[in-house]
Amino acid sequence: MSDDILDSIFEKAAAGQTLIKNRKTLTIDYVPERLPFRDDETGTIAQALSVVLKGARPSNLLLFGKPGTGKTAVVKNVTKRLLTKTSDLGIEVLMPFINAKTANTGYKVLYEIAENMGINKEEKKFHVHFTGLSMGEATDRILDFIKNKKKLHVILIIDEIDSLVDKNGDDILYNFTRANERIIGGFISLIGISNSLTFKDKLDPRVRSSLSEEEMVFNPYTIEQLQKILLNRAKVAFNEDCISNAAINLCAAIAGRENGDARRAIDLLRVAAEIAERERASKVEEKHIRLSQEKIEKDTNYEILKNSTTHTKILILAILKSKNGNTGEVYEIYSSFCRHIQQEPLTQRRITQIISELDQLGLIRSDVVSQGRYGRSQRIKVTIPSITITSALRDDQILSTLLFAD
DNA sequence: ATTCCACAGGAAACAGTGGTCC
DNA sequence: GGACCACTGTTTCCTGTGGAAT
Numbered sequence: 001m002s003d004d005i006l007d008s009i010f011e012k013a014a015a016g017q018t019l020i021k022n023r024k025t026l027t028i029d030y031v032p033e034r035l036p037f038r039d040d041e042t043g044t045i046a047q048a049l050s051v052v053l054k055g056a057r058p059s060n061l062l063l064f065g066k067p068g069t070g071k072t073a074v075v076k077n078v079t080k081r082l083l084t085k086t087s088d089l090g091i092e093v094l095m096p097f098i099n100a101k102t103a104n105t106g107y108k109v110l111y112e113i114a115e116n117m118g119i120n121k122e123e124k125k126f127h128v129h130f131t132g133l134s135m136g137e138a139t140d141r142i143l144d145f146i147k148n149k150k151k152l153h154v155i156l157i158i159d160e161i162d163s164l165v166d167k168n169g170d171d172i173l174y175n176f177t178r179a180n181e182r183i184i185g186g187f188i189s190l191i192g193i194s195n196s197l198t199f200k201d202k203l204d205p206r207v208r209s210s211l212s213e214e215e216m217v218f219n220p221y222t223i224e225q226l227q228k229i230l231l232n233r234a235k236v237a238f239n240e241d242c243i244s245n246a247a248i249n250l251c252a253a254i255a256g257r258e259n260g261d262a263r264r265a266i267d268l269l270r271v272a273a274e275i276a277e278r279e280r281a282s283k284v285e286e287k288h289i290r291l292s293q294e295k296i297e298k299d300t301n302y303e304i305l306k307n308s309t310t311h312t313k314i315l316i317l318a319i320l321k322s323k324n325g326n327t328g329e330v331y332e333i334y335s336s337f338c339r340h341i342q343q344e345p346l347t348q349r350r351i352t353q354i355i356s357e358l359d360q361l362g363l364i365r366s367d368v369v370s371q372g373r374y375g376r377s378q379r380i381k382v383t384i385p386s387i388t389i390t391s392a393l394r395d396d397q398i399l400s401t402l403l404f405a406d
Numbered sequence: 407a408t409t410c411c412a413c414a415g416g417a418a419a420c421a422g423t424g425g426t427c428c
Numbered sequence: 429g430g431a432c433c434a435c436t437g438t439t440t441c442c443t444g445t446g447g448a449a450t
Contacts, residue, residue: 107434131434132426372448375412
């Protein structure tokens with residue numbers, strides 16, 4: 001790139017001549033004070049939690065909705081406001097916020113609760129270390145801490161609560177919903193946020209009844225609502241006349257088709273703007289939105305592949321190489337690849353498991369077919385372009401030999 | 407109607423790692 | 429320092445399944 005072009009880029013940037021004026025508002029970390037189209041939900045949650053101000057225990061809440069429907073943002077807004085209110089009134093309230101997808105085991109959830117509540121900075125007898133304690137002991141320490149504080153109110157917020165129940169059952173929820181019988185003076189309330197409406201079916205009836213004292217469903221945004229959200233966001237995020245209405249409409253239409261996910265819509269917009277800026281275009285147009293869609297998809301697949309384990313990568317190559325994609329055939333090719341690079345192959349059971357993981361990630365598609373007397377099997381196909389696979393695996397010294405093997 | 411294939415996938419156990427507690 | 433704990437990734441064992449062939 002010539003010095004002139006570089007100079008012009010830097011000059012434009014220095015003079016603020018970029019399309020985006022406020023980049024932060026196009027990221028998922030940005031939560032606006034008031035979420036569009038969520039006034040009813042915000043009001044109901046605020047009502048439910050406001051009893052804390054009178055020293056009473058709020059109902060346990062369960063919030064349902066697809067990703068990007070604003071559940072978490074609404075809860076964060078309400079709890080933030082409530083926290084300032086309670087501190088003004090001198091009421092001691094803690095609202096630990098846990099994401100059960102990040103804290104992906106039962107014990108990690110307990111550890112995060114302790115960290116969030118600042119228990120690990122208090123007396124040593126209450127500490128919950130990140131390993132070494134039994135689940136029971138960790139739970140007891142948290143409850144003892146609350147009991148010891150006499151008048152401490154805890155509103156425990158668990159995001160992606162369905163993921164916690166899927167992996168670890170409902171023991172933790174049982175303990176916390178029952179804990180109020182043991183605590184005198186203070187209390188624990190629970191807010192669960194879930195992407196799946198059916199997750200309640202997996203709960204013990206006792207947990208179900210106490211957990212879902214109050215339930216709310218966040219409906220997906222419609223295309224029209226997404227348009228308005230994007231228009232609002234674009235006003236804050238972009239310089240004047242830097243984005244066409246057609247681009248916003250297309251963005252809303254794409255995200256609307258995919259579950260009405262506002263986060264996805266904003267992400268599309270941000271990447272499109274970055275592409276347009278890089279092209280030094282004067283405006284974000286429809287073509288940038290389309291390019292953005294392709295880029296997001298390609299980048300995600302590339303990153304997943306690149307960060308996969310060696311065996312997953314070998315398996316992808318085996319699927320790519322196989323003729324009809326039968327489980328048996330794929331496993332055969334996979335094993336021969338392993339022998340080729342002197343690796344001990346994993347068992348077929350484990351490979352089946354990896355295949356189903358890859359299917360969930362959308363990297364491959366597997367359909368179960370029954371061949372009658374010739375058994376039941378899967379037809380496995382790679383769904384991403386082989387160029388993405390080659391570029392992701394090219395840098396791997398051992399695997400690159402397989403890429404060009406017969 | 408029954409048989410039989412080639413798996414799918416659940417459950418339990420295990421190995422290795424990294425930690426606490428007494 | 430030994431007993432105990434949790435986690436991840438894996439293996440082993442086992443039961444269940446759809447539908448063509450018999």
